[in-house]
Amino acid sequence: RNVKMKLANDMRLNLNIVARASRNYLIYLDKEMQGLQMRQIENARKQVDDAIEKSIPLLRSEETKKAMADIKAQREVVRPEFTNFIDLVDAGKLDEAKDVLRTTVEKPQQKWFDLIESYIQILEKQNEEAVAQMNHDYAMAVTVLIGSLAGALALGIWMAWWVTRSITKPIGEAVAIAETVAAGDLTSRIEVSRMDETGQLLLALKKMNES
Numbered sequence: 001r002n003v004k005m006k007l008a009n010d011m012r013l014n015l016n017i018v019a020r021a022s023r024n025y026l027i028y029l030d031k032e033m034q035g036l037q038m039r040q041i042e043n044a045r046k047q048v049d050d051a052i053e054k055s056i057p058l059l060r061s062e063e064t065k066k067a068m069a070d071i072k073a074q075r076e077v078v079r080p081e082f083t084n085f086i087d088l089v090d091a092g093k094l095d096e097a098k099d100v101l102r103t104t105v106e107k108p109q110q111k112w113f114d115l116i117e118s119y120i121q122i123l124e125k126q127n128e129e130a131v132a133q134m135n136h137d138y139a140m141a142v143t144v145l146i147g148s149l150a151g152a153l154a155l156g157i158w159m160a161w162w163v164t165r166s167i168t169k170p171i172g173e174a175v176a177i178a179e180t181v182a183a184g185d186l187t188s189r190i191e192v193s194r195m196d197e198t199g200q201l202l203l204a205l206k207k208m209n210e211s
Contacts, residue, residue: 004058007051008120017044026089067119074112081105
């Protein structure tokens with residue numbers, strides 16, 4: 001699985017956990033429940049930070065680097081407002097905390113969501129382009145392989161024909177000369193231009209014809 005995509009999805013998932021636990025922190029007045037929500041918030045924030053830091057060395061394109069820079073910048077906008085919201089809840093200023101959550105936390109937090117979503121869309125697009133390129137390269141490799149095999153087959157057929165012809169033609173000539181000599185015709189002119197076994201046969205016929 002694509003590591004960058006997994007980290008991006010981890011960011012989105014844990015930001016959702018922070019958003020949900022923040023609302024629960026305001027709703028639950030029980031200290032034990034608030035403590036549970038705070039632990040979820042702290043753990044999810046750490047997971048978001050880890051995902052961001054692990055993603056940065058993996059980024060190659062300027063588009064993904066800019067998207068990640070925007071995500072980091074928006075984190076610095078959201079975190080102080082979120083801290084202010086938590087402080088108001090802890091101070092018992094619940095109405096004021098509700099206003100801060102609605103007016104100064106939710107909007108920048110939504111923008112953070114949107115930036116992460118845009119980053120994921122960029123990664124998906126790049127993955128699709130990479131798959132398309134791999135498919136194209138594979139198709140080209142198959143085409144070249146088939147062409148090479150067809151060329152090798154054609155060359156093999158031609159070489160087999162050439163070798164067969166280089167053997168059968170002189171042997172046919174030798175047989176014809178032998179038949180002529182056997183018939184008593186010693187006027188045949190035998191030209192020997194080969195030094196292989198067939199040439200030796202023709203040379204023997206020539207000597208016999210000349211003797």
